[in-house]
Amino acid sequence: MKYFIFYxxxxxxxxxxxxxxxxxxxxxxxxSFEDKTLKKTEALFVVTFxxxxxxxxxxxxxxSYNTINKKQATNEHGQISFNVKPGKYALQFFYxxxxxxxxxxxxxxxxxxxTEIEVNFRSSTEPMPMKKPVIYVYTKQSEHVSIKLDLxxxxxxxxxxxxxxxxxxxxxxxxxxxxxxxxxxxxxDGKVNIEKTALSFTEGxxxxxxxxxxxxESKLQLMGLNSQETxxxxxxxxxxxxxxxxxxxxxxFNEEYNKYATISIDPKPDHLFRVxxxxxxxxxxxxxxxxxxxxxxxxxTVVEWGGTEISNLTLAEEL
Numbered sequence: 002m003k004y005f006i007f008y009x010x011x012x013x014x015x016x017x018x019x020x021x022x023x024x025x026x027x028x029x030x031x032x033s034f035e036d037k038t039l040k041k042t043e044a045l046f047v048v049t050f051x052x053x054x055x056x057x058x059x060x061x062x063x064x065s066y067n068t069i070n071k072k073q074a075t076n077e078h079g080q081i082s083f084n085v086k087p088g089k090y091a092l093q094f095f096y097x098x099x100x101x102x103x104x105x106x107x108x109x110x111x112x113x114x115x116t117e118i119e120v121n122f123r124s125s126t127e128p129m130p131m132k133k134p135v136i137y138v139y140t141k142q143s144e145h146v147s148i149k150l151d152l153x154x155x156x157x158x159x160x161x162x163x164x165x166x167x168x169x170x171x172x173x174x175x176x177x178x179x180x181x182x183x184x185x186x187x188x189x190d191g192k193v194n195i196e197k198t199a200l201s202f203t204e205g206x207x208x209x210x211x212x213x214x215x216x217x218e219s220k221l222q223l224m225g226l227n228s229q230e231t232x233x234x235x236x237x238x239x240x241x242x243x244x245x246x247x248x249x250x251x252x253x254f255n256e257e258y259n260k261y262a263t264i265s266i267d268p269k270p271d272h273l274f275r276v277x278x279x280x281x282x283x284x285x286x287x288x289x290x291x292x293x294x295x296x297x298x299x300x301x302t303v304v305e306w307g308g309t310e311i312s313n314l315t316l317a318e319e320l
Contacts, residue, residue, distance in 0.1 A: 025055075025121050026121065027103050027120070027121055027123065028103055028105050028118055028119065028120045028121065029118070029119050030108065030116060030117070030118055031117045031118065031119050032115075032116070032117040033110070033111075033114055033115070033116040033117070034114065034115060035111075035113055035114055035115075036114060036115035037113075039113045039114070039115065040113065041087075041112045041113045042087070042112065043084055043085075043086070043087075043112075043113065044084070044085050044086065044087045044088075044110040044111065044112065044113070044114050044116070045083070045084055045085075045114075045115045045116070046066075046082065046083055046085060046090075046092075046110065046116055046117075046118065047080055047081075047082045047115060047116070047117045047118070048062075048064075048080060048081050048082070048092075048117075048118045048119075048120055049078065049079050049080045049117070049118070049119050049120070050062060050079050050080070050081075050094070050096070050120045050122065051119070051120070051121045051122065052100070052122050053100065053122060053123055053124045057075075057078065057079030058075055058079050058122065059075050059077070059079055060074070060075065060096050060097070061073065061074045061075075061096065062074070062075060062081055062096050063094075063095045063096065064081070064092065064093060064094045064095070065092070065093045066083070066085060066091070066092050066093075067090055067091060071083065085110065087110060087111055087112040087113075087114070088109070088110065089107045089108065089109050089110075090107065090108050090110065091104070091105060091106065091107050091108070092104070092105045092108065092118075093105070094120050094122075096122065099124060100122040100123060100124055101122065101123050101124075103120050103121075103122065105118075128154065128192050128194050128195075129192070129193055129194075129195050129309050129310075129311065130157070130190065130191070130192050130193075130309060130310070131190065131191050131192075131193050131261075131262065131277060131307050131308070132190055132307060132308055132309065132310070133188065133190065133237055133307055133308065134188075134189055134190075134191075134262070134277065134306065134307030135186040135187065135188050135233065135305065135306060135307070136148065136186055136187040136188075136189075136303065136304070136305045137175055137185075137186050137230060137303065137304045137305070138169075138171040138175065138177060138186075138187075138302075138303050139171070139173060139174070139175050139298075139301070139302045139303075139304075140171045140172065140173055140301050141173060141300055141301055142173060143170055143171070143172050143173070144170065144171060144268075145168070145169075146168075146169060146170070146171045146267070146268070147166055147167065147169075147266070147267045148166060148167045148187065148264065148265070148266050148267075148303075149165070149166040149167075149264070149265040150163070150166075150189065150262055150263070150264055150265075151262070151263040151264075151265070152191050152261070152262050153193050153194050153195075153260070153261045153262070154191055154192045154193035154194050154261070155191060155192055156189060156190070156191045157190040157191055157192060158188075158189070158190045159187075159188065159190075160187075160188040160189075161179050161180065161182070161184060161187070163189060167179070167187055169184075175229075186233075191262070193261045193262060193309075195261055195309075204251070204288065204289040204290065204291040204292075205249055205250055205251035205252075205279075205288055205289075205290075205291045206220075206249070206250045206251075206288065206290065206291065207247055207248070207249055207250075207283050207285065207286060207288050208247065208248050208250055209246065209247055210242065210243045210244075210245060210246055210247070210248070213235075213238075213239050213242055213243060213248070214239055216250075217234060217235050217238070218231060218235070220252075220293060221234060221235075223293055223295055224274070224276060224293055224294065224295050224296070225274060225295045225296045225297060226304065226306070227298075230306065234306055238278070238308055242280065245282040245283070247282070247283045247284060248280050248281065248282060248283055249280060249281050249282075249283035249288070250278060250280045251278075251279045251280070251291060252276055252278055252279070252291060252293060252294075253276070253277045253278075253279055254275065254276050254293075254294040255273075255274065255275050255276075255294065258275045258276070258277050259275070264305070266303060268301070270300075270301040270302060270303045271299060271300030271301045271302065272296055272297070272298065272299065272300065272301075272302045272303070273302075273303045273304075274294075274296040274302075274303070274304050274305070275304075275305040275306075276294075276305070276306050277306070277309060278306075278307070278308040278309070279308075279309050279311050280308060280309070280310060280311065281310060281311045
């Protein structure tokens with residue numbers, strides 16, 4: 002699985018270069034030179050910290066070197082410095098929960114040398130577009146229903162227009178009546194801040210473009226989606242995904258979905274099923290098959306599906 006993550010990171014870097022954007026590494030050794038003020042039994046690290054907006058970090062930094070833990074506030078130049086014995090050091094830096102911890106490879110520092118390092122903290126959340134989440138509502142009899150969404154982010158587009166919620170009359174066949182019009186489902190697009198470390202890429206599916214339709218027909222049926230919901234899903238996503246020879250697919254269900262887009266429904270449905278597909282261009286690689294969640298239809302039922310392309314993924318943990 003680590004090869005998939007490496008491939009995504011490499012694709013991101015090449016894409017940035019192609020668009021003329023500079024790729025900024027998490028850390029880099031900018032200088033290493035002999036410092037006459039140091040003894041041969043000493044060495045000095047000087048580290049400059051930048052935040053995600055390339056601004057100097059002027060806060061307390063929690064750091065470690067070879068498992069020795071320290072805290073130090075940065076100076077006016079966003080720097081900390083610490084003396085060590087000459088040798089090899091693996092360093093770690095952290096300053097708040099909104100940014101990823103940075104860990105270095107082993108860095109050699111020579112006797113009497115000053116080594117300067119630049120650290121670029123990245124946000125621990127990634128704004129990702131949740132595209133075409135659609136909500137289907139099936140009541141036991143025609144009745145008034147209200148639905149509200151609380152996004153960890155912002156709406157981009159809604160239809161019908163979301164005005165502090167949707168209020169409508171729902172029929173058992175799924176027809177929604179609002180403002181003297183009929184709708185098949187409720188539609189929204191949004192950009193949601195997703196914690197990168199919370200995303201799971203240890204399991205999922207790698208699907209050839211020629212197999213996408215049959216894959217979705219099978220998996221969506223196992224989840225419990227009906228023929229109309231499955232048709233809507235396939236006709237929206239397959240044309241987009243078939244530009245890639247292969248796609249990595251991971252489904253985010255119910256409680257995990259709720260962390261980023263909480264839904265409130267009145268009256269409360271008997272069954273609520275939510276699924277958001279995370280997907281990206283991929284190469285052929287071994288992936289542990291994901292266990293899918295499912296539901297059974299009975300009574301007042303609400304179903305929601307959507308998708309998020311993760312081509313801008315920057316996770317780099319070994320999976």
